[in-house]
Amino acid sequence: MDQARTTISKIFNGEPQSYTRFSLTQNMEGGDSQVEMKLSPEADEEVGTNGVGEHLNHQREYYKKKPARSPRDICFLIAATLLIFIIGYLIGYLVHRKQDKTMLECDQTQAAAVSAIDDDDLTLTGDSAPKQLDWSDVRTMLADRLTVSQIDASLSEFARNDHQAGSPGDEVLANKVLKRFKDNNMDTWVDEHSVQLQLPPASGSNTVEFRGQSVGSLQGYLAYSGNGTAQGPVVYAHYGQKEDFDDLKDLTTNLTGRIILVRAGKISFAEKVANAASMDASGVLIYPDPADYALGDATHLFGHVHLGTGDPYTTGFPSFQHTQFPPTRSSGLPSILAQTITASMAKTIMRSMGGRNAPRVWARGELSGVQYKLGDDNDIVSMGVNNVLVETNIHNVFGVIKGVQDEDRYVVIGAQRDAWGPGFAKSTVGTTLLVELARSISNMVREGRFMPRRSVVFASWSAGEYGSVGATEWLEGYLTSLNMKAYTYISLDGVVTGSGSFQASGSPLLSDLLTETLKEVKSVGDAGKTIYSQATAASGKTSLLEPLQLTDPVYPFITFSGIPSVSFQLNGKQTYPYLNTLLDTRDKLNAATSGNLAQLIRAAGQVAGHMALRLVHDHLLKMGVETYSQVVNKYVIDIMDKVNDLKRSSMLPRTVTTDWLTSARGSFGRSARELRRVIRESNLEDVEQCRKINDRIMRVEANLLSPYVSPTTQPFRHILLGTGSHTLTALVEQLDAFKSLGTGDVEALKTKLALTTWTIQTCANALAGDVWELDNDV
Structure with missing residues (x-):
């Protein structure tokens, strides 16, 4: 091998009559280097001391003529050349085989439609x-x-x-x-969120007394109740629904400053307390009637009375620790006291209550030995609530x-x-x-x-x-x-x-x-x-x-x-x-x-x-947009009938119209039907086409959130399913109030009609697709 190396060295460093020149030219496009071979018949010019010509751009180079090589040198040259050829062949074969294998694996992967999976994170x-x-x-x-x-x-x-x-x-x-x-x-x-949770009293307990006597030890409680003490005659109000309080008003029962006793069920604890507060009551007691709950007389209830969701002291804001909380307070927090009592405690109170008999439907309870009555001025209940507001760190976990x-x-x-x-x-x-x-x-x-x-x-x-x-x-x-x-x-x-x-x-x-x-x-x-x-x-x-x-x-x-x-x-x-x-x-x-x-x-x-x-x-999201068309139609027809009825009765002026609301309803329906046609006629294997359709479907729910109210004051902004003055339910209730009272704020009604109309119309526009697809004739 040493002799071979010496011979090769002589080949490249020597000065033959005809020579082989290797020009290594870099491919600037990112390819491999190229090898250029040139033969020269004679040497006319000497080279530098390093044996390499100084002309680089494919010019001829000349060397001095030397004596011919011996047969022995020629044999070594042939052997070296053959060795280089074999090594090069093996390298090329291995590279080509690896490429073939990679291409085969790629084809197999595509045929099986299986992508690689990263086991660390799926x-x-x-x-x-x-x-x-x-x-x-x-x-x-x-x-x-x-x-x-x-x-x-x-x-x-x-x-x-x-x-x-x-x-x-x-x-x-x-x-x-x-x-x-x-x-x-x-x-x-x-x-991690830092939220305000209301817990039971740190020491002692909340209290309820009837005619100066404790009804028992309270273990259950209602978070976010008002704190303090309240005293007044107790009034039985069935489930505490709005219609129950309307019935009490019809019976000329005064509820101001009263303690309201209601059964659990039908509606949430928070709604019961809110309804009582709207009647100027001072407190609410909630118990499980055996007719509704097979719990036993001594079972305590737990719950909350925030008429909303989330931390009521950061309404509309996230309760992250780094957040600078504004001094807000949810409008859904009650100012009156609220407490749960057991069926046994309710029995103690109701057995001794006076007043007129409760309506027949209300009296279908199963408290043993109790005749359900509404109560009178001598049935005094005192209650004290001392719940504690505590800043608490909570954690939501995701994968x-x-x-x-x-x-x-x-x-x-x-x-x-x-x-x-x-x-x-x-x-x-x-x-x-x-x-x-x-x-x-x-x-x-x-x-x-x-x-x-x-x-x-x-x-x-x-x-x-x-x-x-x-x-x-x-x-x-x-x-x-x-x-x-x-x-x-x-x-x-x-x-x-x-x-x-x-x-x-x-x-x-x-x-x-x-x-x-x-x-x-x-x-x-x-x-x-x-x-x-x-x-x-x-x-x-x-x-x-x-x-x-x-x-x-x-x-x-x-x-x-x-x-x-x-x-x-x-x-x-x-x-x-x-x-x-x-x-x-x-x-x-x-x-x-x-x-x-x-x-x-x-x-x-x-x-x-x-x-x-x-x-x-699936390529396409399975969501039925047209189902919302039915909901919108039902509301709009109801509103239209009520407005026309009020106009015929001269309770509303002729300038109040539902024409634009009806038009917006029509736009929503047409957009929903058009989307169904697009889906029916589209290639549902086209990924990009499906993504565009899915984006239109996804925006429907969000576009039914009213943009005209603030989430800090009206967080549940959905005009069909939310709560607040911006909803279609509130609009229907306002029209009912016009009819019952014979009058109302006409300008406020017209504003509400306009905002409702445009919320539905903008949802229809978004559902229709791109702006060039819209055609709002003037």
């Missing part, structure tokens, strides 16, 4: 849109992974007796949820499975984690189902068989018992991005409280998807039936969405953030009575579900899972 990669599985295959995969045994194990893991919001027990559960998300290789994060195509669009599945006591049906079931759905879907993705087009976010909320505080603070903190990117929220709160029946509430946009889903999931304990057939047979209704209530966990998502949302519940024919008590335990829920608890939770998981997976599986 982020799917791949430039082209993946070929999706059939929907039936996706359903089967979820059913195989969402098992009863896993659900049972998680129920035991997440059951606690002490997980009130912000407590050490709540933090333990938060860490467990976070660990489960991480174990599933999901991207995770935690939001995400990212989509392969529209990663920045996501469905959110959430459940509250906290409870007053055991809260088994209220929170443990939902938290269990949350982590089990996260495990099942992440397994489907990690195995490479399911590739969601869009992302799925799993959220564990805290302070749900105080009025969806954790969820609302998250919405307030990220409002501007959420109503552009979060296209659906599915709540798992209280999804199982019994068997044999079903109820749901939420956005009309999701009504069709819910119906399709319920037709796919088998009922538990009723062979051959689906949940849909079982539910419609029991209710006699084809549409299963009930009116949205303020206490619904999806209420702030729809009415504050404009995110289409749905909550649902598998329940029994009898109401599960243990919510908001310390008796909400696993044993109680097992009894209410006839021992089928885990099977019912699995069925509820299939309902939530099918809806979420359908929304991330």
